[in-house]
Every structure is written in C-alpha cells, then in structure tokens.
Amino acid sequence: MKQQAFLERINPVKDKMYRLALRLLVSKEAAEDATQDVILKLWNQQDKFKDYTNLEAFAMTVTKNYCLDELKAKKNNNLRIVHQNYENKSISPQRGLELKDEMNWIQEIVTDLPKQQRIVFQLRDIEQLDFEEIEEVTKMKSTAVRVALSRARKKIRERLTNKHDYGITKN
Template structure:
C-alpha cells in the first residue's frame, strides 16, 4: 500500500478510532496517544494491510489493545506503593519511603526515554513479551528491537547512577 492509498483507506478511520479510544481511556490525551500509536503501527504494516479482510476491524482491534496496554501501565504505576509494602512488610516507614522513591525515580527515567525505546523496554522487561512479539507489534526488526532495548537499558542505568551519586553528594554536604 502506497502513501496515496494509505491516505484514502486508513486516515479517514482516525475519527472513529479516536472516538473508540476516548471511551476506553481516562484522558483525551491518552486517546490521542493511543490513536497516534495505532496509525504508526498501521503505517509500518502498510505493505501487509491488503491481507486483512477489513482494515477497519484490524485498526479497531489495534486501538483496543493499545488502550488496554496503556491502562495496564497506569494501573501498575498506581500500585507501586502497595507492591513495596507487600514485598517488605517489616520495613520501617523510612525504608518503605526510600524504596517508593526509587520506584518513582525509575518510572521517571523510563518515561524520559524516546517513545520507541520506552515502549520496547516496557514490553520486554515489564510485560515479558518476546523479541519476535515486540517486532511484530511495533513493526521493527528483531535487531532494531535488541539495539533499542540495549540503548534504553544503558540510558536508564546511566541516569539512575548519576542521580544516586548526586543524592549521595548532597547528603555528604548537608
């Protein structure tokens, strides 16, 4: 499918996908993000779209799954303190707070990654997808998945270590 055909066939579905995504998400911005991600996936799969009986049905399914994935990520973010408390019930409030701060820091670092790296890292390290599954979903090749994952992990590690080192230096000064 070439650009012209894509514009004629897929882009008119945007309004319908957005309406559906708004019903599944809490915020209009999340719906916009989901639809944008779906359109990107459809563009990356444009050469294979002719094999689907209904491109609209495929796009709606992608939208549904993307919104569900977004909901799962948000749900996991909100449960982090509960997980910390369950993992170390004997910890002092100060220790629990430090662990929660570490988890929040990791979420911030991961959220600062470029979109593709963040998506791949979450799919691989948090949700447990295999490389081939991620490649199929994102439309990237397995080598690109491994490369982006490696870069993302390295960046997270470097930012984390810099942040921790900065906190230690500030404690020494105080």
C-alpha cells in the first residue's frame, strides 16, 4: 500500500484516535505522541488491513491498548479527562468560569469511574461509536458493554444531581 492510500484510510479516524488517547493519558503531548506511535504501528502492519473488516475499530483498539500499556509502564500515573471544546470567545468571564468549573467537576466524576466504565462511556457517548464497534475495541460482550455504560451514566447523573442539590441547599 502506498503512503497516500494509507493516509486516505487513516485520516478519517486519526482525530478519534487522538481523543481516545487524550482521555486515557495525562497530557495533550502524551496523546499526540501516542497517536503518532499508533499510526506508525499501523503503517508497519498495513499488510494485515485486509484481515480486518472495520479499520476504525482496529485503529481504536490499537490506540486503547497502546495507551493502557503506557499507563501500566508508569509513564503516566494519573488518568483524567481534558476537554477544551467549551471555549467560546463571546461568553462572559463569569460564564466562562462557571463552564470551566463544571468541566472540572465532570472530569473528576468521569476520572473516578472504574476503568471499563470510563472507556465504554468515552467510546459511546463522546466518540459516538456503535455498540458493535465498542465490543470489538474493548473485547467485552454486548451485555457487559451495555451494563458498564448504564452504570457509568447512572454514577455521573447521581454525582451531578447531588452536587447541584447540595449547592442549592447551601445557598
């Protein structure tokens, strides 16, 4: 496979790979490095592409495994979510501070989720993968994926509700 053909197949999933790496690793730099390393790995294994019916799921699986290996190697000892798509130049400074506080709170909630729930939540609700792709990426059964997603959503909802209820009663 020529370089141009390879890039045409990888470019549509490159951003999703980066976002998954960003969710699992500590920093943007680590996520960028991970994405580049995975793309290089995929380039070296391009002869195996014909064995996979879904290149996106394969690339996401390789990305997830690479990031988990990095974490296991103690290169990164903290997991956290970094989300900066909420920046909007036209909002007031107070609203910006509120949004930042809310994103930090959500980051903390998702970080506290068990690893499987965190990954399934990321893949389904953030990356918008369908359940079959999530099963392929995580090597989990359909029921386990749905249960993990349900539990993750429930924990997030409960913690957000408790925070807001607590904030209302304290004011």
